[in-house]
Amino acid sequence: MDTVDGYLAEILAAIRPLAPRRLSLEDADGGVLAEDITAQWPLPPFDNSGMDGYAVRASDTAAATPGAPVTLPVNGEVAAGDTAEHELAPGSCLRIMTGAPLPSGADAVVPVELTDGGTTRVAIGQPVAAGDSVRRAGGDAAPGDVLLAAGIRLGPVPLGLLAAAGRASVLARPRPRVCVFSTGNELAAPGTPIARGRIWESNSFMLASAARQAGADAGRRPSVPDDPDQVLALIEDAAGLADLLVTSGGVSMGGEHDAVKAALQRLGTVRFRKVAMQPGMPQGFGVVGKDSTPILTLPGNPVSAFVSFRLFVRPALRALQGTTDDHQRTARAVLTAPLRSPKGKRSFLRGVLGNDNTEITPLSGQASHQLAALARANALIVVPEQVISMQQGDVAEVISLDD
Numbered sequence: 001m002d003t004v005d006g007y008l009a010e011i012l013a014a015i016r017p018l019a020p021r022r023l024s025l026e027d028a029d030g031g032v033l034a035e036d037i038t039a040q041w042p043l044p045p046f047d048n049s050g051m052d053g054y055a056v057r058a059s060d061t062a063a064a065t066p067g068a069p070v071t072l073p074v075n076g077e078v079a080a081g082d083t084a085e086h087e088l089a090p091g092s093c094l095r096i097m098t099g100a101p102l103p104s105g106a107d108a109v110v111p112v113e114l115t116d117g118g119t120t121r122v123a124i125g126q127p128v129a130a131g132d133s134v135r136r137a138g139g140d141a142a143p144g145d146v147l148l149a150a151g152i153r154l155g156p157v158p159l160g161l162l163a164a165a166g167r168a169s170v171l172a173r174p175r176p177r178v179c180v181f182s183t184g185n186e187l188a189a190p191g192t193p194i195a196r197g198r199i200w201e202s203n204s205f206m207l208a209s210a211a212r213q214a215g216a217d218a219g220r221r222p223s224v225p226d227d228p229d230q231v232l233a234l235i236e237d238a239a240g241l242a243d244l245l246v247t248s249g250g251v252s253m254g255g256e257h258d259a260v261k262a263a264l265q266r267l268g269t270v271r272f273r274k275v276a277m278q279p280g281m282p283q284g285f286g287v288v289g290k291d292s293t294p295i296l297t298l299p300g301n302p303v304s305a306f307v308s309f310r311l312f313v314r315p316a317l318r319a320l321q322g323t324t325d326d327h328q329r330t331a332r333a334v335l336t337a338p339l340r341s342p343k344g345k346r347s348f349l350r351g352v353l354g355n356d357n358t359e360i361t362p363l364s365g366q367a368s369h370q371l372a373a374l375a376r377a378n379a380l381i382v383v384p385e386q387v388i389s390m391q392q393g394d395v396a397e398v399i400s401l402d403d
């Protein structure tokens with residue numbers, strides 16, 4: 001039997017990161033940056049107003065008090081986007097809008113709130129200092145500053161910053177394309193009628209969603225029956241279109257209906273093995289097709305498939321983007337009830353973290369088909385291989401499912 005850690009290490013060692021590509025900002029969303037981004041221009045690019053108000057020489061407002069305001073003539077207006085050269089004559093002011101370029105000669109902006117809002121002449125009720133309400137060129141970033149370092153994941157703020165810096169495309173490792181499908185004669189599409197002996201197929205929906213949540217561009221295929229020829233055809237087709245394949249079902253130990261296992265005897269390098277864990281013992285990993293597309297074959301029981309995704313597929317997705325997963329990150333919480341665990345296997349029991357994540361309550365319904373119980377859980381309780389029971393009050397290792 002493989003250990004959980006040994007199996008994961010084997011997967012991570014075999015996966016080669018996707019080649020970086022030049023991507024438009026929209027396509028780069030969720031990608032991992034593969035170059036340092038250096039500012040070419042100052043941010044902001046020019047001195048501009050931080051407020052709606054009046055551009056002034058600060059010294060012209062020095063004598064202003066609420067009781068004896070300074071009154072200045074308003075010699076025009078500068079709006080955001082105005083590219084004309086404006087010059088401020090001493091002893092006057094210009095109406096100015098947020099983001100508008102600061103006229104030459106001005107060194108401060110009086111916010112409209114500190115004035116009577118006049119249009120030809122304005123009364124200013126208190127003095128401003130040089131630099132007040134002015135956003136200096138380069139005040140956020142100077143040319144040559146590293147705005148974003150290679151290796152970060154491109155999400156909302158980095159993409160906004162790239163655009164603000166004038167970049168339309170970047171070199172990034174794209175979101176991995178993932179294809180998910182299930183096998184089993186018993187599986188029927190949700191929404192279709194089922195006869196006794198059949199169940200609605202759930203894993204492909206769950207796993208595709210999990211892959212998307214983990215940053216992949218994931219799609220699912222309709223399930224296929226336990227027919228190695230059909231399974232093989234689907235794998236061959238999908239391998240050419242995806243960076244990672246994920247299957248569920250058909251990998252149990254010894255069942256002659258294990259079509260995934262049978263199909264992959266004929267294609268690729270997949271090695272099937274038992275991993276010392278519960279749920280999720282039967283696992284397979286290898287590469288298929290001319291592009292050596294990695295494939296993970298997960299067991300069919302829904303809870304097993306979910307736990308397997310979390311432990312092996314998610315780190316594999318990170319590896320495809322050249323980053324490491326925080327999959328090792330666990331927290332500690334106090335058990336509110338005892339639990340049991342099989343000897344020699346690392347178990348991942350479903351639990352509810354409560355009381356500010358300091359307490360963990362094992363759920364009832366720990367069998368690997370109990371998806372409804374999994375839906376009540378927000379954490380997995382990790383019980384080491386050699387531990388067969390834990391008591392109320394013991395400190396357990398937990399993996400939060402909230403991220």
Ligand code: AMP
Nearest residue numbers: 182184201202203249250252299300301
């Ligand atoms: P298998 O791994 O194919 O032996 O399947 C183990 C158990 O998981 C069986 O009870 C299957 O009916 C169930 N199962 C397999 N695939 C799925 C699926 N895609 N959705 C829901 N249950 C499944």
Ligand code: MG
Nearest residue numbers: 184249250300
């Ligand atoms: Mg099956």
